[in-house]
Amino acid sequence: LVSCTKRTKTPKSELAVCRYVLLLAELEAHQDAWPFLRPVKLKSVPGYKKIIKKPMDFFTIKEKLINNMYLNQENFVIDVNLVFDNCQKFNEDDSEIGRAGHRMKRFFDKRWTELLH
Numbered sequence: 001l002v003s004c005t006k007r008t009k010t011p012k013s014e015l016a017v018c019r020y021v022l023l024l025a026e027l028e029a030h031q032d033a034w035p036f037l038r039p040v041k042l043k044s045v046p047g048y049k050k051i052i053k054k055p056m057d058f059f060t061i062k063e064k065l066i067n068n069m070y071l072n073q074e075n076f077v078i079d080v081n082l083v084f085d086n087c088q089k090f091n092e093d094d095s096e097i098g099r100a101g102h103r104m105k106r107f108f109d110k111r112w113t114e115l116l117h
Ligand SMILES: Cn1cc(C(=O)NCCN)ccc1=O
Pocket: 034, 035, 036, 040, 045, 086, 087, 090, 091, 097
C-alpha cells in the first residue's frame, strides 16, 4: 500500500490509507460482519438486484482500497455507509441481518471518530 517510489502520495493520504486498512480489518473481524463480507448473491436473494441500486460489501471495499481507488477519505466512508444503508433498506430492523447492520454501523461510527482524533 505504501508506495516507495517518487510517486508517493502526500504523507497525509498515506496515513489516511493506513487508517482505512486498519478500520476495514476491524469491520471484517467483527462477529456481526458475516452478512457483509462478500457481495450479496443477486441470483439467490430474491428482489435484491431490483431494490438495491448500488450493492456494496467489505470485500469490494478492500479491493478498491488495494487498487488505490479511494483518493479522498469521503469516498471510503461513502462506500462503508452504502453497505449499512443498503442493509437498512432491504432488511427489517427486527431481523437477524437488520440487527447485525445496526450493530456494525454503530461500531464503525465509533471507531471512525476515535481514529480521527
Ligand atoms: C447484507 N445482506 C446479506 C444477505 C445474505 O444472504 N448474505 C449471505 C450470508 N451468508 C441478504 C441480504 C442482505 O441485505
